Amino acid sequence: xxxxxxxxxxxxxxxxxxxxxxxxxxxxxxxxxxxxxxxxxxxxxxxxxxxxxxxxxxxxxxxxxxxxxxxxxxxxxxxxxxxxxxxxxxxxxxxxxxxxxxxxxxxxxxxxxxxxxxxxxxxxxxxxxxxxxxxxxxxxxxxxxxxxxxxxxxxxxxxxxxxxxxxxxxxxxxxxxxxxxxxxxxxxxxxxxxxxxxxxxxxxxxxxxxxxxxxxxxxxxxxxxxxxxxxxxxxxxxxxxxxxxxxxxxxxxxxxxxxxxxxxxxxxxxxxxxxxxxxxxxxxxxxxxxxxxxxxxxxxxxxxxxxxxxxxxxxxxxxxxxxxxxxxxxxxxxxxxxxxxxxxxxxxxxxxxxxxxxxxxxxxxxxxxxxxxxxxxxxxxxxxxxxxxxxxxxxxxxxx
Amino acid sequence: xxxxxxxxxxxxxxxxxxxxxxxxxxxxxxxxxxxxxxxxxxxxxxxxxxxxxxxxxxxxxxxxxxxxxxxxxxxxxxxxxxxxxxxxxxxxxxxxxxxxxxxxx
Ligand code: SF4
Ligand code: SF4
Numbered sequence: 001x002x003x004x005x006x007x008x009x010x011x012x013x014x015x016x017x018x019x020x021x022x023x024x025x026x027x028x029x030x031x032x033x034x035x036x037x038x039x040x041x042x043x044x045x046x047x048x049x050x051x052x053x054x055x056x057x058x059x060x061x062x063x064x065x066x067x068x069x070x071x072x073x074x075x076x077x078x079x080x081x082x083x084x085x086x087x088x089x090x091x092x093x094x095x096x097x098x099x100x101x102x103x104x105x106x107x108x109x110x111x112x113x114x115x116x117x118x119x120x121x122x123x124x125x126x127x128x129x130x131x132x133x134x135x136x137x138x139x140x141x142x143x144x145x146x147x148x149x150x151x152x153x154x155x156x157x158x159x160x161x162x163x164x165x166x167x168x169x170x171x172x173x174x175x176x177x178x179x180x181x182x183x184x185x186x187x188x189x190x191x192x193x194x195x196x197x198x199x200x201x202x203x204x205x206x207x208x209x210x211x212x213x214x215x216x217x218x219x220x221x222x223x224x225x226x227x228x229x230x231x232x233x234x235x236x237x238x239x240x241x242x243x244x245x246x247x248x249x250x251x252x253x254x255x256x257x258x259x260x261x262x263x264x265x266x267x268x269x270x271x272x273x274x275x276x277x278x279x280x281x282x283x284x285x286x287x288x289x290x291x292x293x294x295x296x297x298x299x300x301x302x303x304x305x306x307x308x309x310x311x312x313x314x315x316x317x318x319x320x321x322x323x324x325x326x327x328x329x330x331x332x333x334x335x336x337x338x339x340x341x342x343x344x345x346x347x348x349x350x351x352x353x354x355x356x357x358x359x360x361x362x363x364x365x366x367x368x369x370x371x372x373x374x375x376x377x378x379x380x381x382x383x384x385x386x387x388x389x390x391x392x393x394x395x396x397x398x399x400x
Numbered sequence: 401x402x403x404x405x406x407x408x409x410x411x412x413x414x415x416x417x418x419x420x421x422x423x424x425x426x427x428x429x430x431x432x433x434x435x436x437x438x439x440x441x442x443x444x445x446x447x448x449x450x451x452x453x454x455x456x457x458x459x460x461x462x463x464x465x466x467x468x469x470x471x472x473x474x475x476x477x478x479x480x481x482x483x484x485x486x487x488x489x490x491x492x493x494x495x496x497x498x499x500x501x502x503x504x505x
Contacts, residue, residue, distance in 0.1 A: 058416045058490045058500055062438055065487035072415050084415075154491075156466075194487065196477055336480050382437040 002033045002081075005040035009047060025117065034115040034131050037081040039071060052079075057133050059086055061141040064193040068137060084133040086113070089126040089152035090144065091185065091192075094178040095165040096121060105147045113140045124211070125162025125204075126152040153268025156350075157195035161185050163205035164212040171286075172279070173207030174225030174295035175323045181205045187333065197340070198347035198356075206332040208291065209279045215303070215314070220353045221336065223323065229292035230272040231281070237288035238268045252281050297323040299332065301339070302354030312354040315362075319376035331387040338369045406432035416490075418500040422457070423495030437484060437491040446483050446495075449472055453496035463493055463501045 013022045025042075028035035045052055057070020069087040076083035090106070098294065106127065110116055115131030124129040127149075132140065141151065152160035161184045166177030184203050185192065191201070204215035208225040215222035242248055248268065253261040260274035261281065268288075270281075282289045299321055300314030318335075322328045339353065342365070347356045357365045366373050401420065412420045417436060419425065429492055430450060434442050436440040441451075450471050456464045466488050470477050477488075484491030489501045 054415075056500075058418075060486055060490055062485035063481060066488060070416060190477070194477055194481060195471070195489070198465065209495075349465055 002029075002036045003040065005036070005043060006362060007039055007043040010039065010043050017123050028116045032116045033081045033113075034085070035117060035282070037079040038085070038115065038117075041075065041079045041082060044075075053085075057086070059137060061137050061151070064151060065195045066154040066157045067156055069335065071292040073130075084114075084135065085131040085136070088114075088129040088132065088137075088140065089122070089124065089154055089160065090129065091150045091152040091160050092121055092125055092127050092162065094163055094181045094185075095168045097168060102147075105187065106144075106149065109140060109143045109147065113143075120383050123218075124152065124159055126160045151193065153192050153195075153200075155195040156197045156199050157187050157193070157201065158197070159200050159202045160190040160192065161205065162213055164207050166205070166207040170207060172210065172225075172282070172291060174227055174291060175207060175297050177205040177207045177223075177225070180223070180323055180329065183329070184333075187257075191340075197344060199350045201340070201353070208259065209277050210283065216300060217303050217311070217313055219303055219314065220301065222303055223321075224300065225295065226277045226298045226320070227292040228294040228296070228320060231270055231275065232290040233268065234288050235267060238285065239266075241285050241288055246285065248285075252284050255280055270321050297321050302352075304352045304354050312352075312358075313379070314354070315368060315379040316377050317371070335369065335371070340368055342368045404433070404436075405503070406435070414500060416500055418494050418499050422497050422499060425454070430497065431494050433495045433497075437486045437494060438501075439484060439491070439495070442495075445475060449475065449480065449483060449488075449492050450496040453492055453498060455489075456478075457496070457498050463498055464491070 003399075007022075010022045014020045018069075019334055025035050029039055034098045041052055052073050052075050054072045054074050057072055059070040060066070060068045067089055069089070071085045071087060072316075073079055073082055073085065107118070110118060110129050113132055113136040114129055117130040119128035119130060119173070129140075146151065151207055163177035163181035164173075166173040166175075168178055181203070191197070202219040203221045203223070204213045204219035206213050206215045206222070206224045211222075211224055213219075215224055238248070242265075246252075248263050249265075252268075255265045257280070258274045258276045262269040262271075262272040277291075282291065297320075298316060299318035301317040302312055303314040304312050318332070321332060322330065343353045343356055346360065346368075351359070360368075362377070363373060366377075401410045402415060402418065404411050409429055411424050411429065414420060417433070419429070419433070431442055434446070439446060449469070452469065453463065464472070466477065469488055469492075470480065471502060475483070480488050480492065484495070493501055
């Protein structure tokens with residue numbers, strides 16, 4: 001008979017109309033002893049205001065160096081069922097498309113071998129299986145691979161690339177995020193499963209500047225859809241929005257970060273040369289405005305969340321890439337590999353590429369990876385480029 | 401603390417099976433630990449890796465980065481995983497008697 005835990009603190013978190021992880025753990029605990037002990041431990045942590053997980057175990061499956069994160073409680077005698085509570089990351093399909101059958105297969109595997117608790121999906125994008133024992137790892141891995149799934153990344157490797165739903169469902173997609181995310185995942189399987197970098201290395205693909213996977217804030221390589229030509233406009237639809245009560249002047253024109261819109265109560269005008277492709281106006285009036293036709297992606301480098309050093313946003317590396325074109329995509333991959341090499345060679349242990357660039361300077365980094373600096377390489381739209389342009393010899397002579 | 405026992409060996413290990421006192425390491429212990437990481441017999445290349453890791457650790461007090469390990473031993477990463485299927489961090493470091501490598505996961 002599993003222990004019964006009283007959980008007055010946790011019960012508070014079941015109140016209210018919103019989803020509750022406590023409800024979910026309780027459901028799982030009805031048929032799973034691990035989830036049951038988890039309830040007890042969590043209640044205790046809340047009472048003591050103290051976490052009872054130890055930091056950083058090293059466990060895994062044969063052949064891989066990543067994908068499993070070791071977790072142990074420091075109270076194994078009292079909560080024996082969760083003395084081990086390892087997390088598995090499982091590579092999600094591009095855009096998180098599943099058949100119900102695939103979901104059932106995953107959940108059945110997890111019910112047999114783990115706590116039954118999942119996180120669909122973690123902030124890395126992966127399917128997260130929460131809580132299992134070391135002995136179960138190889139059997140889970142075997143069943144997963146037989147079902148066509150594979151582990152994702154963890155530690156100092158290429159993390160599982162992730163992308164927004166893109167052209168799968170979204171009309172704003174400026175390139176095929178699903179395809180390119182899949183391509184990068186398949187091309188760099190070694191880098192994904194066998195950590196050999198100074199630190200993590202993340203790719204995120206967003207189809208447009210709405211950036212639904214937060215690529216600009218969280219990926220070392222952020223690939224964000226954009227367009228080069230003018231925003232497409234349908235003045236008749238603009239009128240309809242106005243008639244239906246949209247305050248175009250206040251909610252659209254005044255909120256345009258580039259201040260490049262004009263509205264006289266009848267006609268809307270955009271100075272596309274100054275537009276920052278931020279999507280705001282398009283989001284407010286999707287029927288009237290659309291991204292242009294000349295679509296592609298902007299590649300940015302160096303974002304990270306604040307773990308070792310402070311947070312960084314990515315800055316522009318390639319202002320426009322026709323990423324749907326196979327040749328341009330191949331060139332992009334070559335550049336990626338070049339950057340990996342430089343960072344691996346010169347980067348310090350646990351130094352993200354963004355921090356590395358900060359340390360050595362963007363100019364030096366670009367030189368090392370063989371990219372010509374151009375004025376579009378900026379950290380903020382319409383900002384000064386951060387490259388210090390030196391005059392070449394001819395210019396210097398002229399000055400003299 | 402759990403104990404690792406094999407034949408007449410008995411040493412303290414952490415929950416992942418890494419020995420706690422690097423000074424207790426010897427080749428006999430390495431052979432026994434290797435068995436737990438899917439290595440049936442320690443060959444020349446296994447020892448080359450393990451000795452490199454140990455020397456590096458004794459000199460610098462940390463494990464080398466994986467890329468450095470491959471470069472200095474001349475063993476490509478693929479070969480390292482053939483030798484130690486659980487990889488350089490979990491497999492080779494454990495056999496070499498290094499404390500558990502830390503890193504963000
Ligand atoms: S990032 Fe853009 S293209 Fe992708 S789902 Fe969001 S709005 Fe759509
Ligand atoms: S996309 Fe943004 S910057 Fe461009 S016109 Fe619309 S609101 Fe202004």
